[in-house]
Amino acid sequence: MFSDLSTPRDDSSLLCRPTEDLAPVFERASPAYSPCFERFGVGERSFSRQYAHIYAARLMQMRPLLTEKAEQKWGSDVLVRKLCDLQAGEQCCIVGTLFKRMDLQPSILKEISEEHNLLPQPPRVKYISDTDELILEDELQRIKLEGKINRDRCVTGSVIAVYGAERNDGKFTVEDFCTADLPAQSVRPALDSDRFVLLVSGLGLGSSHADxxxxxxxxxxxxxxxxxxxxxxxxxxxxxxxLMAGNLLSQSTQDKDGSTKAKYLTKKTQAGSVEAIRLLDELLFQLVTSVPVDVMPGQYDPTNYTLPQQPLHRCMFPLSSVYPTLQLASNPYQATVDGVKFLGTSGQNVSDIVRYSSMNSHLEILEETLRLRHLAPTAPDTLGCYPFYMKDPFILEECPHVYFSGNAPTFESKRLTGADGQEILLVTVPTFHSTQTACLVNLRTLECEPISFTAFSAGDDDESEMNISH
Known part of the structure; x- marks a missing residue:
């Protein structure tokens, strides 16, 4: 572990008497690096298409995978039907996309309530209720689901296979269901020494609190x-x-009052994001002179809002962008470091599922999306997404070795082993602004440990101490 490698030595303590010997020089490891951001590139930006196309492409890509899993689970002789071919009372399997009808889901009425004097909907942490309904749909029809399926855990956009029979009232009674589960994984090469990738997210630059x-x-x-x-x-x-996983800037830099105020009221003022980006450039400049850095955008960063978020523009970083060690990446992020495949997001996909399901643990949701083989199942229903036409880039075609999510409330990690021998490290990277915690991933062993920095703050007692812990 990293804490063992950085143990203080008896002859090198800062309190020891200085010597005239030259200090040793430590060479930083230079791993092989291969970015894989092309699949998340938008290319031609056209928003004239309907979002039905991405659901159709998702179902078309996932149907063969779900059919194969259904035959493995319920036997090769299981009947796989489309909704238009259902017969009442016949035991069969259906592959389709889930739609969750939710009474508490925000609607456009909330935005126009002031114009029509309607009572606005109160803000909620969760939008699930006992009146929610699960509906399965394919290219032509839809049917309501009941039975042995946890309605509260499911989210709109998930492609699953259900086994059961249609009743006379037109509803489908689910006896069992399955997901696409983990995709195939490439072999992770054996490394001869410990090498670490540091994950950090939620720097929150530009906030009023400088703690x-x-x-x-x-x-x-x-x-x-x-x-x-x-x-x-x-x-x-x-x-x-x-690797910086999004929300480099604070939410307070998103204040839009400056764009709506009269020009004379905003004279000789600048947006808070300008100073925050300058500060970020100075921090990156210190890092890129010593170590390669990947920078992902997040919800509050100056790039497009819809997923996939494109890399930040290099012109915003005049100091650090001249160094080849600065890699501006997309969100979601995918790359290979020393043969270890990293895949992750800045956390918008996980936070959205928290609001629209009964799941609260970010680590549990990471595993669920991995078994669904989809990074963002709730996009484009409740999560902003580009209207892809021919292919859904969020479908997992290969199993990563490290699967992470940024801007989580706490640090958590878990080793997951698949049925075909896949080994995946799941990591939730905490928001650094509030937790003062980053995490280190060992490329050799796929172990992860947090590294925390505590410092004086306005609310601390006078006896508070500054501490760095692994």
Whole structure:
């Protein structure tokens, strides 16, 4: 683990008497790196198409996978029917897309309530209720589902296979169901030494609270080897890459009052995001001179809002963009580091599922999306998404080795083993602005550990201490 590599040495303590010997030089590991962002590129940007096309493409891509899984689970002689071919009382399997009818789901009426003097809907943490209904639909028809399926855990957009029979009242009684489950995984190469990738998200630059800036600078100094003694520096040299998973800017930088105010009221003022981007460029400049850095956009960052979010523009980083070690990535993110395949998002897909299902754990939702073989099943229903036409890029065609989600409330990790021998590390990367915590992934062992920075803040007692813990 990283904490073992960075253990202080007896002869290199900062309290030891200085010597005239030259300090050792630690060479940072240089892993092989291959970005795979092309599949999330938008290309021609046309919003004239309907969103029905992406659902049709999703079902067309997933149907062969679900049919194969259904035959494995319920026997090769199971009847796989389309909705138009259903017969009442016949035991069969149906492959389709779930639609969850929810009374509490926000609607356009909330936005126009002020114009028509309607009572606005109150903001909610969860939009599920006892009156929700599950409906399965294919290209031509839809049918209501009842029976052995957990309605509250399901979300709109999931493609599943259900087994049961249609009743005389036109409803389908589910006896069992299955998902596409984990896709195939490539073999992870064996490494001869420990190498780490540091994951951090939610820097929250530009907020009115500057408490996290000391912890953020400590993180930068730790990665660049300017913090601690020789033990800490040798450990920092094993960090081969840094990945920033979205929400680099604070939500407070999204204030739109400046665009609606009169020009004379905003004279000689600038948007809060301008100063935040300048600060981000300075932090990146410190990092990219020492280690390769991947930067993903998030919900509050200056790029397109709909998924997939395109990389931030290099012109916003005049200091750091001149270095080849800066890699501006998309959200979702996909890359291979020393043969280890990373896949993840900045957290919008997981947070949306939290609102529209009974699941609360971000780690549980990560596993659920992996078994559904889809990064963002709720897009485009409740999550902004580009209207793809021929193919759904969010379908998982290959199983990653590390699957992460940024901007989670807490750090969690889990080793998941598939039926075909797949080994996946699931990681929820906490919001650094509120938790002062990042995490380190060991490429050799696929283990993950948090690294926390605590510092003085306005609400702390006078006896509070600054601490760095692994």
């Amino acid at each position: 996290s800036m000391l912890g953020l600078q400590l993180l930068v100094d730790m990665v660049t080897g300017q913090l601690g003694d020789q033990g800490e520096q040798s450990g920092a040299a094993t960090i081969s890459r840094v």
